[in-house]
Amino acid sequence: MKQTIEDFKQYVERITMFKQAMAILAFDSNTIAPDGGLEQRAKRSGFFELEIFNMYISETMKQHLDALAPHISSLDDDVKAMYRLCKDKYDSGTKIPPELVKEFAELTEESSKAWENARKNANFAEFAPFLKRLVDLQKKLLEYRADEMPVDGTAYDILLDDYEDDMTTEKYDKFFEGLKAVIVPLIKKVLASEKKIDTSFRNFKVDTSTQRKIAEFIANKVGYDLNCGYIGESEHPFSCGSDSTDARITTNYHEDDFISSLYSVLHECGHAIYEQGASENLVGTYLGEGGTMGMHESQSRFYENVIGRSLPFWQSITNELKELLPDEFSHVTPLMFYEFSNQVKNSFIRIEADELTYCLHVIIRYEIEKMLFSGNCEVDDLPNIWNQKYQEYLDITPTDDAVGVLQDVHWSEGLFGYFPSYALGSAYAAQFLSYMQKDFNLDETILNGDFSKIRSWLREKIHAHGCMYTTEELMKREFGEQLDVKHYAEYLNNKYGKLYGLT
Ligand code: ZN
Secondary structure, eight states: OHHHHHHHHHHHHHHHHHHHHHHHHHHHHHHTOOGGGHHHHHHHHHHHHHHHHHHHTSHHHHHHHHHHGGGGGGSOHHHHHHHHHHHHHHHHHHHSOHHHHHHHHHHHHHHHHHHHHHHHTTOHHHHHHHHHHHHHHHHHHHHHTGGGSOTTOOHHHHHHHHHSTTOOHHHHHHHHHHHHHHHHHHHHHHHHSOOOOOOTTTTOOOOHHHHHHHHHHHHHHHTOOGGGOOEEEOSSOOEEESSTTOEEEEEOOOTTOHHHHHHHHHHHHHHHHHHHTSOGGGTTSTTOSOOOHHHHHHHHHIIIIIITTSHHHHHHHHHHHHHHSOGGGGGOOHHHHHHHTTOOOOOSOGGGOOTTTHHHHHHHHHHHHHHHHTTSSOGGGHHHHHHHHHHHHHSOOOSSGGGTTTSOSGGGGTOOSOTHHHHHHHHHHHHHHHHHHHHSOHHHHHHTTOHHHHHHHHHHHTGGGTTSSOHHHHHHHHHSOOOOHHHHHHHHHHHHHHHTTOO
């Protein structure tokens, strides 16, 4: 048995090496790679993608899985996890005819370009034919995977599960209903309040070289290890890396909005600190990266929102920050920064939304995807449905498709079922906060600048495990509970109640 396990681990390590190389290539391609190399780069990543795919579905993989299957219950947690993750890949990879996989990959290349142009022209009709083909093809792929559908479930459940193990429409419905019941009345109260927020420093200019220093200052402050990390620049901020030894982030600097970059750095630091926290013995194994999308987002939102959008955070950094900022900011107090970065308003764009209205943007997308995959609406109806839902939930109607139905890249890349993880992450972040508060007072800790205490706590409970456990397993093991929207509700009510003086 020992040899069987060793052989399997070695084979999986081979896949890991390829995946890590791909991650570094992806970082390169999204940051500094020259335009002239685009074609050859696409070929190269296609080649490696295929190599990885073939390793997952190979006869060798099948032999390893078959040899381990009868002994599953007696295997160590790490081997069990590798088995589960590889078995998933093997099953889904062998179920679908390879020509459909190829067709889907080619279609997403085309549709991404079509989406970019359509968004530029604010014209959904240009993108609609591609989206129709994507939805049809996705539905066809789901037919091959019908055995993955939960009892009484729908095809959309299979997509949800791709990004979040064990999540279903039924669970999300309950989660979002609970959330709506809190958020909708709270937003009404906030918007009706008399509270005025000072935004006079909104467009004060901060040059890019200063912002680079601020990014480094913030990263060091919260404990992102730059010895095993790097802050690059890209159009859309992201994080990416191989494992705890190399977890990189990017940001985007706008001279008239330094706060935007500050928060994107905090967000991506949350992702990278998660990766850097995986336990040492997971380096180079298949398990050295973070868990699901929802778990990853919980860490990024924890750093961005729970820590970064708190008053103690601004109190703890403002003096040092002002040494870097131009003199114009000299009158801005921590309270002013805090209120400014938490201002609630109904807006069109998800990624620019405040913490409170953010989940409504996600709920809208979830409801639309559900309709689309149950055949309750057609692609051509989407702009209307989108605008109606924005009117219903946020009391505004997008002025054109670019700030409406065309704003997100996800559908053009064939990512359906992905959005709900964002809301899940925010809810988990608040839940972790309530557990952390039992061990120490977070506000005080932030005020004292003791960010390593926070990082150690998260590391021990969450980061150290890499992707060894499913989210449900990890929650049970570390906290003895599952996702409960009440923590998030309490967090939002508390925070915005205080900020807007609600009773
Ligand atoms: Zn993120």
